Amino acid sequence: MLRRTSVRTGGMATGAAFAGSLWQGAAHATPLRARGPYGPLGPPDANGVALPAGFTSGIVARTGRRVGGVLWHPAPDGGACFPDGDGWIYVSNSEIPLLGGATAIVFGPGGDVRGAYRILSGTNLNCAGGRTPWNTWLSCEEIPRGRVFECDPYGSRAAMPRLAMGRFKHEAAACDPDRQVVYLTEDEPDGCFYRFRPTHWGDLTAGRLDVLCAPSGTGAVTWQRVPNPAAPLEATRHQIDAARHFDGGEGCHYADGVCFFTTKGDNRVWGYDAENERLEIVYDVDAPLNGVDDITGAPGGDLYIAGDGGDMKINLITPDRVVTPFLRVDGHPRSEITGPAFSPDGSRLYFSSQRGARGDAAGTDGVTYEVSGPFRR
Numbered sequence: 001m002l003r004r005t006s007v008r009t010g011g012m013a014t015g016a017a018f019a020g021s022l023w024q025g026a027a028h029a030t031p032l033r034a035r036g037p038y039g040p041l042g043p044p045d046a047n048g049v050a051l052p053a054g055f056t057s058g059i060v061a062r063t064g065r066r067v068g069g070v071l072w073h074p075a076p077d078g079g080a081c082f083p084d085g086d087g088w089i090y091v092s093n094s095e096i097p098l099l100g101g102a103t104a105i106v107f108g109p110g111g112d113v114r115g116a117y118r119i120l121s122g123t124n125l126n127c128a129g130g131r132t133p134w135n136t137w138l139s140c141e142e143i144p145r146g147r148v149f150e151c152d153p154y155g156s157r158a159a160m161p162r163l164a165m166g167r168f169k170h171e172a173a174a175c176d177p178d179r180q181v182v183y184l185t186e187d188e189p190d191g192c193f194y195r196f197r198p199t200h201w202g203d204l205t206a207g208r209l210d211v212l213c214a215p216s217g218t219g220a221v222t223w224q225r226v227p228n229p230a231a232p233l234e235a236t237r238h239q240i241d242a243a244r245h246f247d248g249g250e251g252c253h254y255a256d257g258v259c260f261f262t263t264k265g266d267n268r269v270w271g272y273d274a275e276n277e278r279l280e281i282v283y284d285v286d287a288p289l290n291g292v293d294d295i296t297g298a299p300g301g302d303l304y305i306a307g308d309g310g311d312m313k314i315n316l317i318t319p320d321r322v323v324t325p326f327l328r329v330d331g332h333p334r335s336e337i338t339g340p341a342f343s344p345d346g347s348r349l350y351f352s353s354q355r356g357a358r359g360d361a362a363g364t365d366g367v368t369y370e371v372s373g374p375f376r377r
Helices: 016-021
Strands: 056-062 077-084 087-094 102-107 114-118 127-130 137-141 147-150 170-176 181-186 193-200 203-213 222-227 251-256 258-263 268-273 278-283 291-295 303-307 313-317 323-329 337-342 348-353 367-372
Touching: 077 137, 077 348, 087 127, 087 137, 087 337, 114 147, 127 251, 137 170, 170 258, 181 251, 181 258, 251 303, 258 291, 268 291, 291 337, 303 337, 313 337
Parallel strands: 077 127, 077 337, 127 170, 170 251, 251 291
Antiparallel strands: 056 367, 077 087, 087 102, 102 114, 127 137, 137 147, 170 181, 181 193, 193 203, 203 222, 251 258, 258 268, 268 278, 291 303, 303 313, 313 323, 337 348, 348 367
């Protein structure tokens, strides 16, 4: 079982309360379905977003249109927020071939756009990623032998590839400052779950890449070093016979001792108890979560999980196991929800409809939204 932990406060910590009270039952626990903390969804607003009472949506950016002086990229994907003086920054990846990269939008204290700029260019299918405790953005390429790029959301330093983190079909990353490791998911039908142990915490240029090893079930796990993270001849996921394989690794989020990650092939949410080195299944049924994808946490302890199944919802799981829709985007049947991330104070949630209403594969109709309201903090 996932351990009982205390709530931590300060900085950008999110989801701490969630880990402290989660799943004190069997590994294959079935979450309760009940009315969520915000009540039912209302009718779609002028932006086509259905929300609980008290919440409002706005459109921040559209693909091909200028925001803060730059053209917003196609196929917006993984994202994160960073503090910036009296405001904040939202960073978003672009999941398109060859051009990819990431863009940052700077917001003032009232949520007004102050500017925008590219922080990464010329990369390939940048899908998800993760924020580091030292306020950089890890942008991950979702291609065979893909790379992780460490980017400066403030636009002062050039992005750098972190090749020691392995060459594989990267999806998401989540930093564990307690054990000073970075967890990594792999979007393959037989992908693995990795941890990167940098030689010096805060410097990702060198270190050791491990793969999680376990039987096909849940419970205690071990880690083994990947012999060749560069993988020129043999994929990282095939280098260790005992490696545990997962059906399409997606989002990844660390909170107070537990790393949560999703697998789209079997529609599961997993929890890795890092202190006790145990693997649990947090969510293992089809409805209401369909096509689990990216995942983030709110300061109040709730997990927010984006859907990649065509229903265009963000669902939440509360610490007391209530699973409920939080929002729905109507009129985008061939798109998916991407990049959920909270502002540093937890008052605003950003996310995108990657392909928008037109739903074309190139993502030329992507829309990035902001939701504000009485989020639990």
